[in-house]
Amino acid sequence: MSDSENLKVTPLYDRHLALGAKMVPFAGWLMPVQYAEGIIAEHRHTRTLVSIFDIFHMGEFRVKGEDSAIALDKILARAVADQKPGTCRYNFMLNDKGAVIDDLIVYRIAENEFFIVVNAGTRDNDAARFRELLPENITFTDESDSTAKIDLQGPESADVLAALGLKKESLPLYYRWMNTAINGIPCLLSRTGYTGELGFEIYFPADKSESMWDLLLKQKNVKPAGLGARDTLRLEMGYPLYGHELNLNTTPVEAGFSEIIRLGEKRDFIGSDVLRNSQPKKRLVGIELDGRRAAREGTNVLVGGKPAGTVSSGAFSPSLEKAVAMAFISEEFKISDGMGLELATERFKVSGKIVPVPFYKNGTARTKI
Amino acid sequence: MKRYTKEHEWVEIKGTEAYIGVTAFAAKELGDITFVEMQPEGTDLIIGDVLGTIESVKAASDVYSPISGTVAAINTDLEEEPGIINNSPEEKGWVCKLDNIDLVELDELMTKEQYDKYLKETSTPSKK
Numbered sequence: 001m002s003d004s005e006n007l008k009v010t011p012l013y014d015r016h017l018a019l020g021a022k023m024v025p026f027a028g029w030l031m032p033v034q035y036a037e038g039i040i041a042e043h044r045h046t047r048t049l050v051s052i053f054d055i056f057h058m059g060e061f062r063v064k065g066e067d068s069a070i071a072l073d074k075i076l077a078r079a080v081a082d083q084k085p086g087t088c089r090y091n092f093m094l095n096d097k098g099a100v101i102d103d104l105i106v107y108r109i110a111e112n113e114f115f116i117v118v119n120a121g122t123r124d125n126d127a128a129r130f131r132e133l134l135p136e137n138i139t140f141t142d143e144s145d146s147t148a149k150i151d152l153q154g155p156e157s158a159d160v161l162a163a164l165g166l167k168k169e170s171l172p173l174y175y176r177w178m179n180t181a182i183n184g185i186p187c188l189l190s191r192t193g194y195t196g197e198l199g200f201e202i203y204f205p206a207d208k209s210e211s212m213w214d215l216l217l218k219q220k221n222v223k224p225a226g227l228g229a230r231d232t233l234r235l236e237m238g239y240p241l242y243g244h245e246l247n248l249n250t251t252p253v254e255a256g257f258s259e260i261i262r263l264g265e266k267r268d269f270i271g272s273d274v275l276r277n278s279q280p281k282k283r284l285v286g287i288e289l290d291g292r293r294a295a296r297e298g299t300n301v302l303v304g305g306k307p308a309g310t311v312s313s314g315a316f317s318p319s320l321e322k323a324v325a326m327a328f329i330s331e332e333f334k335i336s337d338g339m340g341l342e343l344a345t346e347r348f349k350v351s352g353k354i355v356p357v358p359f360y361k362n363g364t365a366r367t368k369i
Numbered sequence: 370m371k372r373y374t375k376e377h378e379w380v381e382i383k384g385t386e387a388y389i390g391v392t393a394f395a396a397k398e399l400g401d402i403t404f405v406e407m408q409p410e411g412t413d414l415i416i417g418d419v420l421g422t423i424e425s426v427k428a429a430s431d432v433y434s435p436i437s438g439t440v441a442a443i444n445t446d447l448e449e450e451p452g453i454i455n456n457s458p459e460e461k462g463w464v465c466k467l468d469n470i471d472l473v474e475l476d477e478l479m480t481k482e483q484y485d486k487y488l489k490e491t492s493t494p495s496k497k
Contacts, residue, residue, distance in 0.1 A: 022400070033427065034400060038400055038401045038455075039400055039401050039425075039426040039427070040401040040403075040426065040452075041401075228400070228426060228427055232426060291404075292403055292404040292424075292451070293404045293406065293424060294403070294404070294424055294429070296428075296429065315426060315427075316403035316404065316424070316426055318426075323403075323404075347422075348406075
């Protein structure tokens with residue numbers, strides 16, 4: 001039983017309870033893990049129609065000032081300077097050992113202005129680090145408390161926005177954002193998400209949380225979905241979750257992001273020396289299990305009967321109707337797609353094989369609207 | 370005759386056999402059940418032994434045997450459709466049945482009325 005006294009709640013707490021949500025502690029917040037219909041129904045609804053998620057807990061920062069792109073370029077693992085205003089870019093903050101302090105999304109608002117979205121559990125630490133590392137002439141603001149975030153995700157999400165008066169042809173392309181208003185509420189709307197489906201993340205003033213939520217929930221085919229479905233949806237896509245696939249013992253290269261970090265280019269950033277001069281110790285892989293029984297985080301991976309790694313995330317996949325997992329395998333094991341392996345706890349052993357991610361291939365995230 | 374445990378299992382006596390399952394409360398707490406594995410037929414159990422495992426999307430939970438006995442059958446319908454436990458936890462969703470039972474052991478367990486009262490008193494929801 002956890003101590004729920006110190007947990008924060010979002011402005012939608014009462015809405016969640018009224019919808020029959022089961023509330024659980026997550027990263028210092030009391031969040032809905034599921035609503036009345038349950039995780040599998042919410043997962044399937046998101047894959048086929050459209051769901052809304054209360055993502056108030058995540059952190060939002062604003063970085064402003066002359067040459068802020070150059071400053072961020074030193075702090076973040078992917079280039080910021082060549083990012084165009086109007087775009088979003090998935091990025092990492094590393095420590096000087098090249099390990100991941102956080103994964104985040106950088107929105108370029110203007111030549112000298114950035115909006116940065118970070119994980120809930122790492123927010124305070126991230127903010128302290130930005131404050132410490134950014135030059136004095138650059139303003140850093142943590143806007144998390146005043147910024148609400150609702151994710152609208154699913155193949156019909158553009159239809160929902162169209163019904164609310166936004167022209168479909170004006171909606172942002174994949175990994176782009178725009179300023180707009182929904183029923184008079186000003187918001188930043190980005191074509192991003194964590195489900196693999198066509199979807200949007202909506203940032204707006206926290207005091208409009210209830211009216212935005214109620215408005216979206218009233219639209220055709222919209223249902224609420226909780227963090228449970230958010231997790232199974234992201235796992236089916238092979239998306240990393242901070243604290244599992246990314247953490248202070250893992251470099252982005254080990255987590256499979258070497259291509260987008262482009263170490264071959266000359267740019268230096270915190271951690272780049274280590275990433276250039278050391279070999280990865282492990283590799284993140286997707287595993288499809290033979291059956292419905294899940295191998296949870298911490299389960300040992302055996303290759304040819306020998307301990308070879310550890311599961312970082314694992315669950316039953318509602319779309320595949322079998323269990324899937326992501327795991328780190330030690331580099332000394334030569335692995336390839338299709339290779340069989342075993343997953344073992346003290347209690348049981350299951351077999352599976354290495355597969356390329358995403359596990360779920362029919363995501364609509366990049367669909368043309 | 371049907372009895373309940375504090376760990377949210379139920380046991381119902383039919384003839385010389387005891388059907389066992391998890392209560393409606395437990396099924397709701399677990400959420401969508403995705404996998405069930407019980408001890409094989411012929412396993413001898415004493416009260417409190419692990420009878421098997423029930424997995425939901427979020428977690429795996431052990432089921433404990435409410436009484437002593439020998440596993441006489443397991444509900445094989447649950448292999449392909451574990452969600453039956455969510456839809457019918459106290460009827461179609463039985464997990465296994467035991468024989469070689471001793472009815473005296475039931476005296477230690479709760480009646481329906483006692484169990485309902487117990488649910489009301491335990492304000493914090495079980496993590497089961």
